[in-house]
Amino acid sequence: KLSSTGSIMGRVFADYSVYKGKASLSLSPVLPTFTRMEYGLRVDRQGKMMLRFCPAVGDRKYDWEKKQLFALSATELGSIISLGPKDSCEFFHDPSMKSSNAGQVRKSLTISPTQDGNGYFVSLSVVNNLLRTNERLTVPLTTAEFAVIKTACSFALPHIIGWDQCTSHQSTTNGEKSWKVGSLDSDSEWNR
Amino acid sequence: KLSSTGSIMGRVFADYSVYKGKASLSLSPVLPTFTRMEYGLRVDRQGKMMLRFCPAVGDRKYDWEKKQLFALSATELGSIISLGPKDSCEFFHDPSMKSSNAGQVRKSLTISPTQDGNGYFVSLSVVNNLLRTNERLTVPLTTAEFAVIKTACSFALPHIIGWDQCTSHQSTTNGEKSWKVGSLDSDSEWNR
Amino acid sequence: KLSSTGSIMGRVFADYSVYKGKASLSLSPVLPTFTRMEYGLRVDRQGKMMLRFCPAVGDRKYDWEKKQLFALSATELGSIISLGPKDSCEFFHDPSMKSSNAGQVRKSLTISPTQDGNGYFVSLSVVNNLLRTNERLTVPLTTAEFAVIKTACSFALPHIIGWDQCTSHQSTTNGEKSWKVGSLDSDSEWNR
Amino acid sequence: KLSSTGSIMGRVFADYSVYKGKASLSLSPVLPTFTRMEYGLRVDRQGKMMLRFCPAVGDRKYDWEKKQLFALSATELGSIISLGPKDSCEFFHDPSMKSSNAGQVRKSLTISPTQDGNGYFVSLSVVNNLLRTNERLTVPLTTAEFAVIKTACSFALPHIIGWDQCTSHQSTTNGEKSWKVGSLDSDSEWNR
Secondary structure, three states: OEOOOOOEOOEEEOOEEEEOOOEEEEEEEEOOEEEEEOOEEEEEEOOEEEEEEEEEEEOOEEOHHHOEEEEEOHHHHHHHHOOOOOOOEEEEEOOOOOOOOOOOEEEEEEEEEOOOOOEEEEEEEEEEOOOOEEEEEEEEEEHHHHHHHHHHHHHHHHHHOOHHHHHHOOOEEOOOOOOOOOOOOOOHHHHO | OEOOOOOEOOEEEOOEEEEOOOEEEEEEEEOOEEEEEOOEEEEEEOOEEEEEEEEEEEOOEEOHHHOEEEEEOHHHHHHHHOOOOOOOEEEEEOOOOOOOOOOOEEEEEEEEEOOOOOEEEEEEEEEEOOOOEEEEEEEEEEHHHHHHHHHHHHHHHHHHOOHHHHHHOOOEEOOOOOOOOOOOOOOHHHHO | OEOOOOOEOOEEEOOEEEEOOOEEEEEEEEOOEEEEEOOEEEEEEOOEEEEEEEEEEEOOEEOHHHOEEEEEOHHHHHHHHOOOOOOOEEEEEOOOOOOOOOOOEEEEEEEEEOOOOOEEEEEEEEEEOOOOEEEEEEEEEEHHHHHHHHHHHHHHHHHHOOHHHHHHOOOOEOOOOOOOOOOOOOOHHHHO | OEOOOOOEOOEEEOOEEEEOOOEEEEEEEEOOEEEEEOOEEEEEEOOEEEEEEEEEEEOOEEOHHHOEEEEEOHHHHHHHHOOOOOOOEEEEEOOOOOOOOOOOEEEEEEEEEOOOOOEEEEEEEEEEOOOOEEEEEEEEEEHHHHHHHHHHHHHHHHHHOOHHHHHHOOOEEOOOOOOOOOOOOOOHHHHO
């Protein structure tokens, strides 16, 4: 199976991970998917930043089987990128939203500054009323680790919203009119 | 139709959109077009950032037909990227500029901070003397949404001025003189 | 002539330009050139950011023939990228350096904040003792224009030092050892 | 040998170097290597930022043979990227870690602000108990040079953790399900 640029497709597993006393946290970008339409490519499913928490089960051993996931949208990522040193933020997800189990599982991600101001706590809480479980996994981040996350997520953000695809389909005109890359609009603003 | 990198051309539709009570706002970059000259490629039409406002016509329904567009230039984008939390900015466009209808339609885009300092109002006003209409569409943005816009527009800016094309035409010399990528100038500054 | 990525080579002319009362200023990145060595590619000539000033010769007309160039190195670009709102910087170039005419032509570029703090003056002075000329071209920049320059130059900087080439020659191993991309060093630090 | 994008592989030698009175300092990114698995590509060896110090042995001459290396991890790079004008940081490496010589060689890298606040000292100390040597190489950096390092390292960071590979394997769906790029997880968070 070939991608549009001719390379062999497949998943790429590249995480940024921190391993701490009680849990590990791994981040990896998930790109949007596109659908080919008559007039070009359209985003089919939004991209996201996947967070994976694994509980520690020994000295620097983490249980992959008990992992908990939390997928940040572009706007949630915007919260993290713009987080000041004393700011905190919280996101709520219902993984069963729009299904009959809506409201039965509640995930919340909290990022709050440490008391000494030299980092953050990232905490994932999963309350599952169906399984009657209530889990919380917390990973402390140093300023350096959070700087990596901010920088890497700022890099990933335009890719998550698909704008890197706009830029890689650059056309070259030769007198004739080129395809416009962007939106399906016609308006004098296009001709500015 | 093939682009210079061999991929199939076509429009790519990737917007960053926010949907609010009275209107939606979508942003998507529009790349410059190039003309092939004897000596290389030259920007033919400047790139821009296209803003599309659609009025709400029901619960999370927006009327695409009544959309209003506003295309930001690189310098206007610079205003937005450098906007401080208490700053505001305003741009005026005349879509009929240089035509016989000049001055008949006036579009203005205003970005101003919310009173609580936790976001901005983005407001597009379109006064059309020909149709005797006067529309205003306003979308409130949270800090997180504005952080996405700042980050994504900072990513898009070099592409909008065409500098990503300079970098993708990297030559490799092998003793002989390589093509210079840049400007059509000759001066000792080139040999520094 | 084909580049290493298979596309047709040639100059790409993409400037960011501002046109003011007394002069215009255009910026465009000039990439480094590489020489193919036995063991890989090595930077042959450093990249730079080319600034071109043209004097105004009428209402929004600028004299290309009388242009003056100034090529910023990576470190000089670092000065501009890190310039605070009240900072100024100055660079001196001798285009005849290391020739018999050394010292006869002196170019200096000054960037200084405007009195109201809402922008900068960019001023190029060229004193030519051979031609007995003394020219000064000054372009005022708004905050928005300087934000474009900062953002675009931050994008260009890694390309100017050739680091985008390091990243585009990503190898994929399949059991066997891959080529290391980076420096010609052997040390246990490589195996960390 | 061909890379996945079809270009001829090889090392690329592109450093950012500063040459000072007592030593030179060169930085160059080292990309991660990937292993092809049944289900895609996985990072095999982490990327890093390689620092190379060479002692001066004359007027602007530096002894390559006596170079000392220090490889910064992604998180160590995060420290540098987030370093404030009055901050300092220090990293310790044991190049023989996990071998029988563990503890015999100690490398430490210190970055500390200059007294006037207009730059930093970057200092590498190598204490080798086996060879009974004790070396220290120090390079002063101006604000402009440090701005280049910050900007270039921020660019390199996502590449060092392999996220640029996630983004270059963009798939295009055509009705059928695309490969997910990211992590080997299945969870409703994937379907958000």
